[in-house]
Amino acid sequence: MAEIISMPQLSDTMEEGTVIKWNKKIGDKVSEGDILAEIETDKATQDFEIDVSGFLLFIGVKEGEKTRVNDILAIIGDEGEDISHLISKSKKEEKEIKKKDKKYQKNKQDRIFISPLAKKMAQRMGVSISDIKGSGEDGRIVKRDIEYYEKTKLKEVNQKIAHSSMRRKIAKHLTFSKLSAPHYYLFNEINVDKLIELRKNLNDKLSLEEKISFNDIIIKAVALSLKKHPDMNISWDEEEVILHSQIHIGVAVAVKDGLIVPVIKNADQKSLLQISKEIKDKVLRSKSKKIQPEEIENSTFTVSNLGMYGIESFTSIINIPNSSILSVGSIMKRPIIKNSKIKIGSVMKITLSCDHRIIDGAVGSSYIHSLRNFLEDPITILF
Incomplete structure (x- = not known):
């Protein structure tokens, strides 16, 4: 018996999807577990695996076209089966939905x-x-x-580029965060001479593929500091405070259409090498839109590092439902005072953005103090 395959909701925020590629054509036999198509959501491009078997009798969305979640995507049934009644029924239902939605009111x-x-x-x-x-x-x-x-014509008018699904989602998410969470910011400057030395000593013993970045060490230090300050590893809910038992660090990654935040789960329990390998893999798959929804969800704290772009310091908008985000600037040479003497040292500026509804200044300051201790004496991160 023929069955309608609807556009699936592949992420918790997905409202519509674009068919990037059909892996089957009309008339092909399909089996449960086959990858029927590649679908682009507001977050990533994913393989759509079907859970039925039969023959592909109808394709409702062409490659490059988009449709809403639950609209007809395809029909699978017995070879030669009459499906005209299903197509008519589906189109009638879609027509009723579109009448209620102004953006679909076109003739x-x-x-x-x-x-x-x-x-x-x-x-x-x-x-x-x-x-x-x-x-x-x-x-x-x-x-x-x-x-x-x-x-x-093009030379006479301003260029107009339609918003991507990802850009619309980012705009909605960050606007809500900025308007709902009262942000305040804590600034600090850290001497990273020992951090530079530690990274060099570690990388001297590692292969090219295993090289550890400053960001890897920072993420580990962030996670260990959260372990010392569980009152920072929390989220605001209108009815209650959520105390997270696990430490999941979101890492902001710039991609073509905007920003993706892959998550390093239980970062406090992982070695620097494990964190480094995981970040490399997830950054690569984020940029190629192959990362899965569950890999960019449920962070409890976020790190945004623009140091590689030469940015000295900046502030970030909190990635709700997190209650704070750390902004990391580039490492700069500066005159510093040590043992009452002026010397040239390496410093890095960081900014902690906090949600004042749930994190008070003293709590955030205590967290920054612990993080600074880890980064200025980074050998302690390894034990």
């Missing part, structure tokens, strides 16, 4: 016909196809229309 005359090549060209140029008049059959936009628009 047939509003549709824009465009060739695949022209569509790719328009996307690459960041051009809205609604601004282009097609010269092909029935007004279809073709390659020459894009080329003409680029020569005559």
